[in-house]
Amino acid sequence: MVIFAQVNDMNSKVILWVCLVVIFVLSHCYSFTDERDVAAINGFYVALGSPPLPGWVPNGGDPCTENWQGVQCVISNITAIVINAANLGGQLGDALGNFSSIITIDLSNNNIGGGIPGNLPLTLRAFFLSANQFTGSIPDSLSKLTLLTDMSINNNKLSGDLPDAFSSLTGLINLDLSFNNFSGPLPASMGNLSSLTTFHMQSNQLSGLLNVLEDLPLKDLNIENNLFSGPIPEKLLDIPNFKKDGNPFNTSIAPSVAPPQSASPQSAPPQSASPPHHSGSRIPDTKQTNSSNEASSQENSGSGNNGKMSTLKVVAYVVVSVIITVVIILLIIFCISKHQVRKSNHDKLVKSQAGITGRRFNEPINEEHSAKTNNIVGQFAKGDHNDEEKENKHKIDMRETDLIILPPPPPPLLTPPPPPQLRHVEKLVAKPIAPGRHVSTSQINIPATSATSFSVAELQQYTNYFNEENLVRDGMLGKVYLAELSDGKLLEVLKLDNWNSRIPVDDFLELVLSISDLRHANIAELVGYCAEFDQRLLVYKHFSKKTLDYVIHVGDDLNGKLSWGARIEVALGVARALEYLHRGCQPPLVHQNFEPANILINDKLVVRVTECGLSSLMSSNSVIQLSGRMRTSYSYEAPEVNDGGEYTDRSDVYSFGVIMLELLTGHKPYDSTRPRAEQHLVRWASSQLYDINDLKRMVDPSLAGRYSEKSLSCFADIISSCIQQAPEFRPAISEVVQDLIRMVKDLKAARN
Structure with a gap:
């Protein structure tokens, strides 16, 4: 019995140990993500204040298999954290340096504060902290990020001198330090940034000389509104896009005490103009404190330098006063005219809406529809925007004829829709509002447009929480994600970033209103939008994942289909889209970002142009705040635009000419790998x-001579006219369309 009891005791111990080992192994096998990365992201999450991010937990978890929002992995390592415009707060903390393999950190357009930590991961290549609340300066440990290629920390509250920590950053391509409070000279180590092509540092307090930048391969340099002085190095003047206004170049600050007269006869004042006791040195009149000196200066003001200075002061004061008076008068006139225009537009809107009864303006609306309309407006008035409704009551003046309720009757506005269904309950059909007309913020859920209003939750669901696997394009205004609805229909969601993600709701709705009416076979069609919280998103019909830029320069099965005739027809489709913008829209639209990356092309070689009507988002106030997606080439912009001029329809024509050159040669507009x-x-x-012989040598080799000399010559003539240096010598795009139509007809006639 004793032996039997001992055996049972040993068996129980063995079983216990086996269970412990199994539990240990299972616990470690269950967590797929590298333990170091889990610990690092937990610490980072706590430092942010544990915000409500889908999937995130403050302790443990498995980010790579649990689809934490914004977290990207390669196998078991976290390689990127991309969370834009999510209203994050807190600080970055000291856990970032614990990530083992992270490559990209993009936290732009949030409210994160504190300083930039010195413990940064050495594997970083892209570091974007634009539009936050960071303070302090750049840590010296930046020098350890030898793999860094892109960094933007613009639009924060950073200050102090720039550290001399750039020597080892030889792979850095894009750097944006703009709109901070940095001061002092540029550090000497910036001269080692041998790959830097885009450098924005406008609107700081940086000073000194620019010589440290003269040997860098810069193509885009913005130093506006700083304190740089001295002569501008000649090499910098050759940069394609160099903005330098707002700096005291070629000026000097007068010293508080002038050198002795005997040291420099040219700089000394005339001896006859000063009393004998002033012969040693002269104190400028702006610094005089001695009463006897003031008396002497006043007595000799008629013939001395002080008299001249006083006269100059009087003249300066008069000129400044006149300028200020003129500016005030102009502001008053502008305000009065603006008020009258808004009042007139409001009256026109009320009158025009009196006859609107839905999609058909002459169809009567019954009493039942009126009652439902009043019910919906009443529900909205009780919402969170009640105070704003009262303040803007004179702007709204909603009438029961303004809306049409689509059957079946919608659920209450405050009740969230079931996830798999689209929300069409507040769809309003009305006459387009002219550009510049005010749209009340109370119309967030009842926009005056036929475009569908989506919620953030819906778009998150359809794009798999904006997963990088759904990313279609990364453009100048933001990222474009593929969205799949519950019925299988495909859409594309443009998620505006940076400054554009925070534009006022009424301005955003005016933009939606203006582009929702763009209807052309060669232009991407807007079908919806989202303006909830701090999100600004535009929803388009999905057409194709491929761009003309990809087909020409990367190449795929479509590249083989780009015969000579196909290239002419592609050019014609692109030109027709531009013609519609320039002549078919009222008022006419200028694209401003016309390049192959914004031209979609499908398997049938049909093209559609994107980003139409969004030029207001590409103004200087928007583009300068891009979160790392800064343009490295301005080869599509017309010469007058690079010289500081305005965009016109002729600048679009120049861009179109460059696109035709790419179709002709297969070359990129700028390619450093070529001779x-x-x-x-x-x-x-x-x-x-x-x-003609030079032309044949330029043609894309993939065409293998399958074209006629006459057709090639006509194509070259169109290109030559479009890329003229002076805009007045370029043709209207309608003329180009007619020339291409004739070329297509000639090709078809030759085939027959």
């Missing part, structure tokens, strides 16, 4: 468009 003479496409090709 030096061929790197700038327009510069290289423009002198060879008039000789």
